[in-house]
Amino acid sequence: MYTVIRPWTLSDVKELAAVINNPHILNNLRDGLPYPYTERDAAEFISSVLDADKSSLFAFTISHNGHCAGSITVTRNVNVHRLTGELGYYVAEPCWGLGLATRAVSEICDFVFTNSDIIRIYAEPFAYNSASCRVLEKCGFSCEGVLRNNVIKNGKIYDTMLYARLKAQDKTF
Numbered sequence: 696m697y698t699v700i701r702p703w704t705l706s707d708v709k710e711l712a713a714v715i716n717n718p719h720i721l722n723n724l725r726d727g728l729p730y731p732y733t734e735r736d737a738a739e740f741i742s743s744v745l746d747a748d749k750s751s752l753f754a755f756t757i758s759h760n761g762h763c764a765g766s767i768t769v770t771r772n773v774n775v776h777r778l779t780g781e782l783g784y785y786v787a788e789p790c791w792g793l794g795l796a797t798r799a800v801s802e803i804c805d806f807v808f809t810n811s812d813i814i815r816i817y818a819e820p821f822a823y824n825s826a827s828c829r830v831l832e833k834c835g836f837s838c839e840g841v842l843r844n845n846v847i848k849n850g851k852i853y854d855t856m857l858y859a860r861l862k863a864q865d866k867t868f
């Protein structure tokens with residue numbers, strides 16, 4: 696069954712704040728998360744996840760030896776894109792290289808494709824984020840292209856990559 700992803704609980708607040716309060720993580724994510732990231736911010740995030748529509752937001756902690764070591768979500772899109780979901784994740788820096796992200800991405804894809812009508816999961820890592828691109832490739836995502844000059848992060852313009860995995864291809868993984 697699932698060995699790395701588990702549902703959030705409010706007891707994860709302290710560890711979540713410690714994980715994400717790190718520029719090496721925040722520099723690879725979209726803007727909008729506060730820095731410093733406080734335990735209050737973590738509590739608000741976890742509460743919002745617990746209150747969210749369970750068919751629109753699939754959100755798990757990435758667990759390592761029972762501790763919160765990261766976060767992974769698939770967020771359903773709307774309108775004509777409503778059968779697609781966007782994937783996002785991060786892992787605590789001391790746990791990088793242990794295979795946690797790879798296992799978490801595989802597990803959340805299985806969960807979403809099994810428990811919802813979503814047929815496409817995609818991610819848009821910054822083009823320089825080789826580790827994240829590698830994780831996606833290891834999990835059976837195909838690179839569908841480069842979105843040129845697609846983001847501004849910390850005052851600089853970057854390309855992003857577009858990776859996707861389809862439910863229809865899942866029997867091959």
Ligand SMILES: CC(C)(COP(=O)(O)OP(=O)(O)OC[C@H]1O[C@@H](n2cnc3c(N)ncnc32)[C@H](O)[C@@H]1OP(=O)(O)O)[C@@H](O)C(=O)NCCC(=O)NCCS
Pocket residue numbers: 719720721723724783784785786787790791792793794795796797798818819820821824825826827829830
């Ligand atoms: C990207 C991230 C999630 C990876 O987590 P992780 O648990 O270390 O990932 P894994 O251990 O499962 O796999 C990492 C893979 O990337 C590779 N890798 C690591 N750094 C790399 C680099 N600079 N260039 C190329 N590959 C790299 C590893 O060797 C490994 O591949 P391998 O198994 O073939 O050797 C983590 O570094 C992170 O949280 N970064 C900050 C937030 C972020 O980037 N989130 C994703 C936004 S799209």
